[in-house]
Amino acid sequence: MLLSTKGDYGVRAMIDLAKHEGGGPVQRAEIARRRQIPESYLDHLLAQLRRAGFIRSVRGPGGGHLLARPAEEICLLHVLEALEGSLAPLGCLDNTEAGQEAICGQEWVWQEIYDNMRGKLSGVSVAELVEHERVHERDTAGTTPLGNYNI
Amino acid sequence: MLLSTKGDYGVRAMIDLAKHEGGGPVQRAEIARRRQIPESYLDHLLAQLRRAGFIRSVRGPGGGHLLARPAEEICLLHVLEALEGSLAPLGCLDNTEAGQEAICGQEWVWQEIYDNMRGKLSGVSVAELVEHERVHERDTAGTTPLGNYNI
């Protein structure tokens, strides 16, 4: 599995924050409840996202977390790389060092796949993820077992 | 990292066997030496490849391993899936079960990436990997630090 729960949960959190953009800070506990993330684990992910500059946080009563930049300007690739480190499917693909000998014989295939992946991920913003979710919600209104993220 | 050394080493071994197609069994020790794989670990990988039907093995003096089918008919996708299990970048992508609720909000992006990946991997045969390697060898003849796989 390329993505661990870190990337998954972290993106969920970003979507949640984007959905409440402009509405003041959103609390960890809310995000955790709506997106089904263990709250104390979410803590770490929010810290990573903050250090990476995607969100900022406010302490004290009424505090919480907000996007540091508009959701349209934050792409999935950057968020995931901040959370997961490199997304390279194969170790040797990130060694841009010259003189690296291609020994495993399949790098060229994976390089194409990796390029396609990065292209797609950098073409999708957090705002688009929110929009996608909104459409999906309308489609399945009332029929979905989980996931009314507006509660 | 999507691929562990299993997939990497296993494909290297398949390439090595394909390169010696028609030349009788190739011994574990040879493969290990040429492809820089710990021999006792390679043992496990060959077992997996054999159980998956890609190779067959011959015991006794002069024994070794051979492709069970022509290299042209073996695609990278199948080999890798045999070694690594599912290559799905995200857990939820392999649950073809109906009723699976999309909760993480990014499945649609990853589904596209996964489809592209599987398409490319199933379009490349082990024979093509060998051919690619032969071309690369000619290009870098004498200049390469490692990797004359013909020794």
Add this chain to the structure above:
DNA sequence: ACAATGTCGACTGAATTAGTCGTGAATACG
């Protein structure tokens, strides 16, 4: 002052990775 909230680091149990090792089985060869 105090309650609500975020911040940070230490700690943990389970799983996975990347192997090693030893024993045993098959077989070619003399």
Add this chain to the structure above:
DNA sequence: CGTATTCACGACTAATTCAGTCGACATTGT
């Protein structure tokens, strides 16, 4: 037959990562 060669298989292990939990502390609104 005996022996050397080669694969077959399972037990074991050390290191790392994953997926959290927990507790102490800092900040701030009322």
